[in-house]
Amino acid sequence: MLAAVGRICCMSLPEASLHLQRPPLPENAVSNLHLISFDICPYVQRAVITLLEKGVPFERTYIDLANKPDWFLKISPLGKVPVLQVGNEVLFESAVIAEYLDETTEPRLHPADPLTRAKHRAWIEFASAGLMSLWNYYVATDDKAFAAARADIEAKLDRLEGVLEDGPLFAGETFSLVDAAYGSFFRYFPVLEALGETGWFDGRPKVARWKDALLARPSVQNAVQPGYADKLQAFIKGKGGVLASRIA
Numbered sequence: 542m543l544a545a546v547g548r549i550c551c552m553s554l555p556e557a558s559l560h561l562q563r564p565p566l567p568e569n570a571v572s573n574l575h576l577i578s579f580d581i582c583p584y585v586q587r588a589v590i591t592l593l594e595k596g597v598p599f600e601r602t603y604i605d606l607a608n609k610p611d612w613f614l615k616i617s618p619l620g621k622v623p624v625l626q627v628g629n630e631v632l633f634e635s636a637v638i639a640e641y642l643d644e645t646t647e648p649r650l651h652p653a654d655p656l657t658r659a660k661h662r663a664w665i666e667f668a669s670a671g672l673m674s675l676w677n678y679y680v681a682t683d684d685k686a687f688a689a690a691r692a693d694i695e696a697k698l699d700r701l702e703g704v705l706e707d708g709p710l711f712a713g714e715t716f717s718l719v720d721a722a723y724g725s726f727f728r729y730f731p732v733l734e735a736l737g738e739t740g741w742f743d744g745r746p747k748v749a750r751w752k753d754a755l756l757a758r759p760s761v762q763n764a765v766q767p768g769y770a771d772k773l774q775a776f777i778k779g780k781g782g783v784l785a786s787r788i789a
């Protein structure tokens with residue numbers, strides 16, 4: 542099922558890339574879910590992973606964030622992706638989009654118990670803080686800031702190591718929205734390792750197992766296009782920081 546959905550997603554990619562300036566979908570479109578994306582955005586990936594896990598068909602349009610189309614600026618209050626169009630309605634903010642998808646499609650990925658659900662939301666927020674730490678790491682322009690950013694990421698990995706239980710996923714065997722958030726977070730690490738930045742998971746066996754389980758999952762793999770790692774490297778290189786100097 543997931544593989545099939547992944548193919549639908551990938552088959553629509555060339556079509557999506559032809560429509561960078563495309564206006565919002567008409568009301569009678571085949572699918573009423575239209576995700577507006579940027580090719581390396583981790584927040585977009587959360588929505589895609591959620592859709593793929595649920596087997597929900599959707600259309601996807603990629604925009605260039607360095608040159609945002611007018612139609613996008615009109616519908617995106619913060620000028621950010623992801624944006625999910627539901628028919629003629631617009632949703633923004635990845636957590637809101639994920640929860641809307643979860644409340645309207647099966648299987649439910651958020652836990653039923655309110656306290657557990659609240660804790661899951663908190664750990665999704667922690668993933669956003671982790672993405673910010675990663676951003677600080679690859680824009681750091683001197684060795685001191687670079688080391689401080691790495692220490693910050695490692696402290697967050699330690700915190701995760703402390704809350705994980707038997708795995709392999711955040712809540713055991715059952716995939717949750719927390720996993721969707723961390724699928725895109727962990728995707729950075731193979732790219733960092735390829736640049737010689739290793740050792741992230743040493744002494745953190747639970748996080749390592751969780752990361753491996755997520756990166757092996759079809760929904761996580763198919764949430765980005767082929768060539769993702771090269772695009773991320775090019776993006777990092779463009780930042781001109783310490784990490785950029787490792788890229789040929």
Ligand SMILES: N[C@@H](CCC(=O)N[C@@H](CS)C(=O)NCC(=O)O)C(=O)O
Pocket residue numbers: 579581582583584585606620621622623633634635636
């Ligand atoms: N809090 C937002 C963050 C989304 C976000 O920061 N998206 C980035 C791309 S990954 C963006 O669109 N930035 C706008 C820009 O670069 O101008 C969410 O969870 O959806």
